[in-house]
Amino acid sequence: MTTRADPAAHDAVILCYCTMLTVAELRRACASGRWPLQGKENTGKLCTGCLGDLLLCLREFGGRNVE
């Protein structure tokens, strides 16, 4: 996967439309070692449409991968 935009510059963007996780929430959770956030564990696993963005953001933000 590649990126053309810096995800950190898009904090307000809803990353997962199923769990309503925003880029900012993911970035902060990764920075503080709290990913996955309680209640957001299914991010990327429901409709799966955001999975590419999620994996890329986790890599960018230094969070651990999804399972």
Add this chain to the structure above:
Amino acid sequence: MSNSLSALLSATFHEPGYEHLVELVHQRDPAGRRRLTSLDLSVFDADGKLLHEHPVETGVETLDLGALLAPIAGQHGRVMAVFDARYDDIAFPYRPHHYAYLHRKGSATPALYYAVSAALGGVPDRLGNVSRLNNFDTYVFRGGPHATQYSVMLGNLGRFASAEAQVFTYYGAARVERTVALAPRAHAEVALAPEHGGQRLTRVETKSLFRLASYVVGRRKPSGDLILFDHLFTFFK
């Protein structure tokens, strides 16, 4: 009204020369029509470049997408129209559905009515154990009375990540594979050869790591008029 909103991102493709009316909320109930909380339309060219953004008044029952996009599609050809809907999950316990009417202007070809492809959201967290990594969609072709050119249209609704999709076409026992790479918000129409090794096209299958906006398309020869514009069917493997 509940305290939190849910979101759904749906997408369709628009080409110049078509009437294209989108029913913003398909669901009705005895009390009347349900309304979205907000709806924003954005439009992208084949490379994923943003061409247009437009907030849609949710009181509008049917959006004339063809009229709205006529100047843009006239310049760019096929564009991807993305609908970002926010809704109260009390009003829509599962998710809202957009449906659309599509007809080439001046053509005697019958109009098409289809469900707009929902690609991001709409799966409640309570269904958390339905996880399916790898998306397979399929469509079975029946021999029709008209000469038809088939294709699939694929759109990547990712904001940051590119996507790769495999398109498998089946001709009797033979399978032909093609890989399509899509930048964020980019889209493509993949033509399907009508025959291979003397066998006619019987089925198409698409596979991707995550859900894409996808449609199976049939065009009447030689006019190119759309006679099929529909979603593929998802199955689990």
